[in-house]
Amino acid sequence: MRRRSRARAGWLLSAPALLVLLVGAVGPLLVVLLYSFLTRGDYGGVRLPFSLEGWFRVFLRRDIFDGTVSLNTDHLSIFWRSIWLSLTTTLVTFVLGLPTAWFIATRPERSRPLWLFLITIPFWTNLLIRTFAILEVIRNEGLINTVLMRLGLISAPIQILFTDWATLIGMTYVYLPFMVLPLYAAIDRFDRRLLEAGYDLYADRWRVLRRVILPLIRPGIVAGCILVFIPALGAYVTPRVLGGGTNMMIGNFIELQFGQGRNWPLGSALAVTLLIAVMGALLLYLRATTPKGGHDG
Amino acid sequence: MAETPPPPPVRRRTFSATTLPGFAAVAVTVFVALYLPIATLVVFSFNAANSMSDWGGFSLRWYEAAWANRAVQEAAGRSLLIATIASLASTVLATLAALGTTRQGPFRGRMAIWGAINTPLMVPEIVTGVALLILFGTVRAWTGYQGLGYLVLAHTAFCIPFAYLPIRARLERMDRLLELAAADLYASPRRAFLRITLPLLMPGVLAGAMLAFVISLDDVIITEFVKSAGQDTLPTYMLGQFRRTLTPEVNAIATALLGLTLVLLTAFFLITRRRG
Amino acid sequence: MRSLRLAAATLALVAGQAAAQDRQLQLYNWGDYTSPELIAKFEAETGIRVTITDYDSNDTALAKVSAGGHGFDLVVPSANYVPIWIEHGLIQELDHSRLPNIVNIAPEWVDVAWDPGRRYTVPWQWGTTGIAVNTSAYDGDINTSDIVFDPPEELRGKINVVPEMADVISMAIMNVGGEPCTEDLEVLRQVRDMLLAAKPHWLSMDYDSEAKLSANDIMAALTWNGPTMRARLNNPPVAYGYPVEGYPIWMDSVALLSDARNVDEAYEFLNFIMEPENAALISNYARYANGITGSEEFMDPEMRDAPEIVIPEEHRAHGVFLPTCPPSATDLYAQIWTELQS
Numbered sequence: 046m047r048r049r050s051r052a053r054a055g056w057l058l059s060a061p062a063l064l065v066l067l068v069g070a071v072g073p074l075l076v077v078l079l080y081s082f083l084t085r086g087d088y089g090g091v092r093l094p095f096s097l098e099g100w101f102r103v104f105l106r107r108d109i110f111d112g113t114v115s116l117n118t119d120h121l122s123i124f125w126r127s128i129w130l131s132l133t134t135t136l137v138t139f140v141l142g143l144p145t146a147w148f149i150a151t152r153p154e155r156s157r158p159l160w161l162f163l164i165t166i167p168f169w170t171n172l173l174i175r176t177f178a179i180l181e182v183i184r185n186e187g188l189i190n191t192v193l194m195r196l197g198l199i200s201a202p203i204q205i206l207f208t209d210w211a212t213l214i215g216m217t218y219v220y221l222p223f224m225v226l227p228l229y230a231a232i233d234r235f236d237r238r239l240l241e242a243g244y245d246l247y248a249d250r251w252r253v254l255r256r257v258i259l260p261l262i263r264p265g266i267v268a269g270c271i272l273v274f275i276p277a278l279g280a281y282v283t284p285r286v287l288g289g290g291t292n293m294m295i296g297n298f299i300e301l302q303f304g305q306g307r308n309w310p311l312g313s314a315l316a317v318t319l320l321i322a323v324m325g326a327l328l329l330y331l332r333a334t335t336p337k338g339g340h341d342g
Numbered sequence: 343m344a345e346t347p348p349p350p351p352v353r354r355r356t357f358s359a360t361t362l363p364g365f366a367a368v369a370v371t372v373f374v375a376l377y378l379p380i381a382t383l384v385v386f387s388f389n390a391a392n393s394m395s396d397w398g399g400f401s402l403r404w405y406e407a408a409w410a411n412r413a414v415q416e417a418a419g420r421s422l423l424i425a426t427i428a429s430l431a432s433t434v435l436a437t438l439a440a441l442g443t444t445r446q447g448p449f450r451g452r453m454a455i456w457g458a459i460n461t462p463l464m465v466p467e468i469v470t471g472v473a474l475l476i477l478f479g480t481v482r483a484w485t486g487y488q489g490l491g492y493l494v495l496a497h498t499a500f501c502i503p504f505a506y507l508p509i510r511a512r513l514e515r516m517d518r519l520l521e522l523a524a525a526d527l528y529a530s531p532r533r534a535f536l537r538i539t540l541p542l543l544m545p546g547v548l549a550g551a552m553l554a555f556v557i558s559l560d561d562v563i564i565t566e567f568v569k570s571a572g573q574d575t576l577p578t579y580m581l582g583q584f585r586r587t588l589t590p591e592v593n594a595i596a597t598a599l600l601g602l603t604l605v606l607l608t609a610f611f612l613i614t615r616r617r618g
Numbered sequence: 619m620r621s622l623r624l625a626a627a628t629l630a631l632v633a634g635q636a637a638a639q640d641r642q643l644q645l646y647n648w649g650d651y652t653s654p655e656l657i658a659k660f661e662a663e664t665g666i667r668v669t670i671t672d673y674d675s676n677d678t679a680l681a682k683v684s685a686g687g688h689g690f691d692l693v694v695p696s697a698n699y700v701p702i703w704i705e706h707g708l709i710q711e712l713d714h715s716r717l718p719n720i721v722n723i724a725p726e727w728v729d730v731a732w733d734p735g736r737r738y739t740v741p742w743q744w745g746t747t748g749i750a751v752n753t754s755a756y757d758g759d760i761n762t763s764d765i766v767f768d769p770p771e772e773l774r775g776k777i778n779v780v781p782e783m784a785d786v787i788s789m790a791i792m793n794v795g796g797e798p799c800t801e802d803l804e805v806l807r808q809v810r811d812m813l814l815a816a817k818p819h820w821l822s823m824d825y826d827s828e829a830k831l832s833a834n835d836i837m838a839a840l841t842w843n844g845p846t847m848r849a850r851l852n853n854p855p856v857a858y859g860y861p862v863e864g865y866p867i868w869m870d871s872v873a874l875l876s877d878a879r880n881v882d883e884a885y886e887f888l889n890f891i892m893e894p895e896n897a898a899l900i901s902n903y904a905r906y907a908n909g910i911t912g913s914e915e916f917m918d919p920e921m922r923d924a925p926e927i928v929i930p931e932e933h934r935a936h937g938v939f940l941p942t943c944p945p946s947a948t949d950l951y952a953q954i955w956t957e958l959q960s
Contacts, residue, residue, distance in 0.1 A: 052449035058442025059455045062435035069499020070461040073473030087945040088702045119960035148369030167380045170596040172560040173580045178379035207822040226549040230512045233545050264514040268507035279466035289822030293959045300468045304677040305783040306952035316469040323464045475685045482687020571644040571689030572669035582649015582672025587828040
């Protein structure tokens with residue numbers, strides 16, 4: 046009896062958001078799902094009849110020269126690069142973001158909004174400008190290399206730009222607030238007395254961090270990791286500008302299919318594949334990180 | 343560090359429970375690293391040379407160029423307008439949804455709602471962009487309406503998960519005792535919400551709203567596909583320049599926007615401080 | 619729901635503003651490609667308010683206009699896309715009696731393959747895709763695409779290639795002796811092997827060659843003539859090579875959309891830009907030639923005889939207009955292109 050009224054309240058409160066999402070996200074997804082089963086149009090777009098060619102090409106390749114069918118290793122390497130770059134980005138933003146969020150949350154209550162704004166202000170300049178600003182810093186004749194050379198630490202500039210490192214640096218920069226803000230929201234609510242209890246029990250800061258703090262701010266960590274990892278997987282601008290465009294990530298690859306490649310069914314099938322993979326990973330992640338008897342969904 | 347309760351007697355005098363080794367150092371490094379590119383950007387907006395990397399002396403020429411550039415000003419205004427509406431709308435919707443999915447306890451379909459809310463995160467922008475282009479193209483042809491509504495709707499949709507996740511992270515660990523206490527004291531649910539729940543929720547709401555604002559302001563690809571005639575935003579305007587070389591004019595625009603932000607923020611802090 | 623009401627109010631406001639404008643024109647063009655001076659002059663002379671909206675690729679523009687309800691009047695597709703626009707009925711045939719200045723089109727740009735007799739389009743700008751080299755780093759022959767496809771020792775690891783599939787693949791096909799749009803698998807196998815072998819020597823695949831050449835981030839590039847000229851003005855050792863194996867010539871032309879709503883204004887604009895003085899404004903801004911007779915005398919002196927803009931006599935014969943490739947060929951190219959970037 047209680048359960049039913051709870052469900053009704055839950056659905057009612059979520060309804061406005063769901064309505065907007067239905068048009069702005071779920072609807073497009075259905076369109077894409079449909080497209081992945083159609084035949085590619087001659088100059089972009091799709092047409093009838095239904096076809097599995099798009100899906101076939103996601104995983105397999107028919108060699109254009111000898112017609113043999115094999116596993117599509119190009120696509121695998123693109124997927125693999127995207128996954129490890131996004132995982133590393135998530136890890137680095139967490140390692141940098143946790144101390145930052147902690148630092149902000151332990152400032153006097155008054156100045157906390159100020160610190161929060163300080164984190165977001167760089168992001169009020171838009172992504173493209175920011176990315177080009179990072180480019181200026183890591184260029185061969187940019188700030189980092191110039192300073193290092195002046196200091197005599199290196200004799201020739203280090204080639205950072207146009208490598209996977211540049212993509213990693215750029216993505217860490219771009220996605221950092223997505224880690225810091227949720228972590229902050231979780232830490233800020235935190236009962237400090239628990240810390241003292243923790244010190245009384247363990248008396249070691251690292252153990253307190255591991256046994257008390259991390260479990261308590263788990264929802265923030267989950268939110269932060271989701272907000273960094275998933276958008277990083279679909280990143281488009283950073284690998285294109287900082288990575289130099291020679292090594293595509295999934296986002297660039299899907300864009301290619303909707304652009305110059307003119308293969309919308311393949312692009313759609315790739316997008317759906319990505320979605321399924323992300324959802325699967327997310328479910329596993331949530332299951333693994335949810336304490337037994339917990340109620341997170 | 344200053345506001346921590348008095349240390350237990352056994353420990354060193356300087357001990358503070360909230361201090362963790364190296365955390366402050368990392369945080370300071372992060373702030374420096376965040377502002378390094380921004381500082382370069384600001385410096386080169388005053389470059390006399392037509393370059394974002396070679397310094398040619400001090401000049402305001404790029405500010406003059408930006409001042410004379412009607413297209414860029416309109417694009418910047420449009421970006422801010424869309425970001426403001428979309429972040430407000432998505433934060434309200436996300437707060438309601440977060441209350442609906444956490445305060446009620448488990449119920450049938452909660453997982454489905456959660457999945458739907460996070461959909462925009464999982465679909466690459468280009469895909470949403472192309473699909474929305476097709477959907478909205480049909481609607482445009484039917485209704486004849488070509489205003490900013492499509493962009494606002496699209497932005498609101500993809501901002502929702504960004505607002506939702508921090509708010510929910512906050513709600514999940516929130517003490518319900520206060521609300522129950524309020525209910526015991528005969529506060530109406532509405533009053534209990536406004537006076538107890540919402541203020542406690544505020545840091546999450548603020549974090550969510552800021553993320554949503556930034557996300558909307560940043561969006562290139564969905565906007566590029568959804569916009570119709572005369573609806574360039576700052577990011578799509580710059581995307582158009584991708585094939586050519588960016589000049590310090592974009593630095594000047596970015597710096598001017600940053601300056602405006604800082605003025606508004608300072609004003610905001612001064613006003614709230616005086617009131618408090 | 620206050621936010622929804624707010625949104626609705628804002629929408630109404632924006633819609634109202636648009637309706638209040640009298641005569642207007644909606645131009646859909648490549649980003650940073652339209653001279654503000656040209657627009658200001660046109661607005662002053664005609665009282666028509668021009669709104670420019672940007673795109674960054676032919677495919678985006680095509681997809682957007684195909685979807686309908688876009689609100690644009692004029693669009694500027696590249697030559698190899700024009701036949702697609704015509705075939706899909708997206709652009710309309712021009713009434714030449716309303717375009718007295720059409721006689722100003724230079725003779726070689728009238729009977730073009732993609733639009734014989736200029737029934738659908740008028741010239742905007744044209745250029746070439748070639749090889750830019752910083753001659754202080756390499757003093758050999760630069761009129762060959764081997765610079766990029768089989769780079770000399772000095773240039774390895776310092777090359778940028780424009781990520782434009784049609785340009786790169788066509789140049790590679792011509793390098794191994796094939797015809798653009800070929801579907802000959804033997805030729806394509808050579809193309810793929812050559813590209814895969816060359817790629818480790820490329821630093822990046824990015825549009826912006828100009829800044830990189832200017833700042834010595836790269837020493838060679840497969841790029842367009844316009845950026846190369848601008849880079850040379852910043853960095854004098856930069857030179858532009860016209861590969862003897864063949865290089866693409868391209869032209870972007872203005873077309874009137876079939877569902878344009880401001881047709882009269884569009885005709886006025888089309889006629890306006892074929893006035894030599896005005897065509898020169900376009901060129902002076904974006905730094906490409908325009909195809910209008912007599913515009914040279916109004917162009918900036920540094921452009922008038924720039925070796926990047928005016929193709930030297932001995933290199934003319936090697937230029938090739940890229941045709942519209944059949945979908946089957948594009949599909950093959952896209953697969954090679956993917957392999958190249960994975």
